[in-house]
Amino acid sequence: MRLRRWCKRLLLGALSAGSGAIIAACYGPMDDGYGSGQWEVAQGRVVSSAQQPVMGLQICARFYQAANACTTTGSDGYYLLESDQAGWQEAQDQGFELVVRDVDGAENGEYAGKDISVAAGLQLPVSMDITVEPLAR
Numbered sequence: 001m002r003l004r005r006w007c008k009r010l011l012l013g014a015l016s017a018g019s020g021a022i023i024a025a026c027y028g029p030m031d032d033g034y035g036s037g038q039w040e041v042a043q044g045r046v047v048s049s050a051q052q053p054v055m056g057l058q059i060c061a062r063f064y065q066a067a068n069a070c071t072t073t074g075s076d077g078y079y080l081l082e083s084d085q086a087g088w089q090e091a092q093d094q095g096f097e098l099v100v101r102d103v104d105g106a107e108n109g110e111y112a113g114k115d116i117s118v119a120a121g122l123q124l125p126v127s128m129d130i131t132v133e134p135l136a137r
Contacts, residue, residue, distance in 0.1 A: 006065045034097040039088035040116070040125035042081040042098060046073050050134050053077025054111060056104035057132070062097040072103075081125070088124060095120035100130055 041061050046054045059079045060070040069083035081098075083091065090096070099115040103110075111132040118126055 037084055039066070039085060040080065040134055041069060041083045041088060041091050041096070042079075042124075042126045042128055044079060044128040044130060045077045046079065046100065046130045046132060048109070048111070049131055050089075051131075052109065054132060056102075056108040057111065058099075058101045060099040061087065061091060063087050063090045063098050064094055064096075074085040087121045091118070091120075092122075092124055095122075098126075098128065098130075100132060102132075103137075114126055 007070050015043050024054075027135045042059075045111040046057050046059070048054050053073075053076050055073055055075045055077065057073045057079075058070055059081055060068050061083060062068050063083075064120050066087040066089075067084070069081055069087055071081050071137065073079045087096075098118055100116075102113065112135055114130065114132060116130070118127070
C-alpha cells in the first residue's frame, strides 16, 4: 500500500517537473522576473589577435525586421546582448547578424569591424567568442 502511494507521488512529481519545459518549448522564453522585458540573444568575449580582452567595442544584433539591440564590451571583453521579445523571436526564427564595431576610436586601441551571420534555430543565447584584428597604422 505504501509502495503504491510512493510510486504515485513519484510519477506526479516527475510529470509536474516536466511541465515547465513543455511550456517554455511551446511559448518561448519567460520574462526575467524583474519586469525588464529583455531576453538574452548572445553572449561571449571579444579578444584581440594577441588574445587580450578588448574593451569599448559595440556589439549589435542586427535583425531583419525588429529593432536592433546593442551593448558594449566591458574591461574584461565580455558582452551580454539582450533584446525585446520580438527581436528574440526573430533571432530564433530567422537568424541575425552580429555586428562588431570600434566606436571609441583610439581610446582602447583601434580594431577592424566584423559582421557575423548567426543561423536561425540555434539555442539562444548564442555563446560566441570573437577575435578582432587591430587596424594597421
